[in-house]
Each structure stands twice: as structure tokens, then as C-alpha cells.
Amino acid sequence: LFYTIETINNHTISVTRNHLIRVHDQSQSYVSAETLKLNDLIYEKNGVPVKIKSIKTSYKQGIYAPVTLSGHLMVNNGGLLASCYVEYKPLHVTHHLLHRILLPYRLWYSLTSKWLPRPQQQSQTESENKIHWLVLWLYYNRELVRLVYSMCTAITIYVAAEFIVQITYVLRVMVNKQIVT
Template sequence: MTTTTTPGCYFGDDYVDLVHGGRRRIRNLKAGDRVWTLINDGKNFVEDEIMIIPHAGPNTLTYFYTFTTIEGHTIHLTDSHYIVVATINENKIKIICASDVTLEHQLIIFNRRIALEKIIYSRHIGFYSPITLSGYLTVNNISTSVYTDFLQVPHDMLHQIGGPFRIYYHITRWLFGYKYIPFSTTINDEIHPISAFIIDYYKQIQLFFPIFSL
């Protein structure tokens, strides 16, 4: 068994809500699963879809920030995973890294912002990084981004970079049927070629998105 501080992943035992009913552990998700996603204002759910799971370590001992709200909601995120929070003093919603969240922040659940009771650094076995079409994922009823600041790139720009892959996903499923999965669904410790491509060619990709200033 290995131990990792992989920058942007979820704990496999946390859950999401499925569009057709019920819940599913993140470790059991697969590409094509339809999930309910709470958009970042916290006021509406949208039907969403798991597009790809580019990286996972089912047997890897992983460090997570574990957030517990005053009402008992709990979520586990690795250091650099983005999460949607409300700033108490500024009354503003923003997306920051898990490692930057403090007890002064509030997490976003449906129609409410909820205060944190405690934050601890813990270890659990199994990490997963599902990517949705919306760029968000509601985990244990809490709104999160599916992205990480591994490249020191904000959520919005990462979602823009993923645009061509979403278009390809939609077109191929329209052409070949909705049981067709355009990207590999194999879960293993290797990073998916799409993620590797973005990491290797980020400087070139960035030239296509000059509107964003880092």
C-alpha cells in the first residue's frame, strides 16, 4: 500500500445523489452516471453527468482535509481540490482550495450556507477524481468543484479548457448511442491520457484562453 498527497481528489466512501434515485459511493461511480449537481449559488439542482474519471487510487492511503459542519455534514477533499465556500465577512461565494478553508468560511448546501464546526487532517484508503459536465459535484450534499489548482489555474479556466472534450463527449454519444462511453472507464493508479495531455501542453493550451489572467 502506498501513501499519497495527490492534489485533487475525493474520498471513495463519500456519496453523490443519482438522478434516477438513490445514492452512490464515489468509488462506485462510472462514466455516464447521471447525478444531481447543486450549482455554485446553492439555489438550484441540475441534472449532470460523470464524463470521465481520469485518476484514482482505490488502494492508496491518502491524506484528506475532513470538514464537518455544525449540523454534522462531512466531506473529505485532498489539499488542492477546489470547494465552493461563502465568505462570512464579505457575504460572497467563491471557489478555493481545501487547504485554504478555515472555520471562518461556510460551505454551500441546498438553499443554505452552513458554518463549519471543525477541520481535521486525516488519512483514508482510496481516492477518486470524477469529472462532470458541469464542472461541479455535490458530495454528501455539499457543493464542490471537480477541479484542482495543481496547475495553479482557477476553476473557470479549467472548465474552459475542458470544453473541447465535452463537445467530443456529446457528439460521440449522439452518434453512437448513450450507452457509448467515449473515454476509458478503467479505474487504476495511472493518470488518464487526457489529463496527462493537459498537464504536458498547458502552456500551449493557455494561449487559446488569453481572456483569463492568472
């Protein structure tokens, strides 16, 4: 099932129900296409929010969703901006988390794409209905991924807090020396 979303500027995008689209609201979050409503604001290629005029559903064949370095796709000749990620409900992850998780993959590609041969493009029939191996690995190891992510977040917060404490201490010592002299 595809959702074809048309804006008041007559740009359209056809995506599956789980495809993530950035909405212009207070949270600036990405939501699945199935949760979009008329008059919601989504983004055009130039970053300008535009209202949704209509949402239609239809059955279509073929899905193509490349993972990009930016995490975004320009759809239908650059009219509308969409995430290259989809909501995969068992993982409960956001666009931003998926983009962070795939950072090593993007770095590897960036570093090696100049001197390693690229794999040949798969035909549509070969790649139809397949999930990328990395996404499958993330799914089957989701508890480990959550644990590692939580630990990395906790360590980052601890290091940042310790850094702030040390800076505060140094500043306090400097101020006290100025007061004494």
C-alpha cells in the same frame, strides 16, 4: 492526506488537500481544501452557504474524482457541493478556467454519448494514482494553453469593443437623423 470537513448542519466531505471547494465570500471563488478555515462558509447542495464546524486530517486510501458535465459533485449523498477539479499548482488555473478548457471535451461527450459505446469502468487498482490524459496534455503544453487562452481572450475583447463602437456609431447616426428631421 485527506481533509474531512464538517459543517454546522452535520454534513461532511472528505477530500484531498488540493480538491477545490467553493467558498461563500466576496469573490465566490474556489479554494483548495487545505486553505479552508473554521467558520468559512461553503455550499450545501441547495446552494445555501453553511459554516464549517470542524476540519480533521486523516490518511485514507482510494481517490475517485470524475469530471462531470456541470463541473460539480454532490458529496456524501448530496449534502455538500464540491468542484470536480483539483488545484494543480504548476498550472495555476482556476475552477472556472478548467471548466472552460474542458468545454470541447464535455461537448464531445454530450454529442457522442448517445451513439458511441462508452468505455468500461476501470477498476480502482487500474485507475489509482493516474492523471487523466487531458490534464497531462494541459500540463505539458501549459505555455501553449496560456497563449491560446490569452489570444482568445484578447480577440473576444477586441470583437466586443468593436461591436460596441459600431453600435454607438449606428445609434449616433440615428439620433442625428432624428435631430435633422
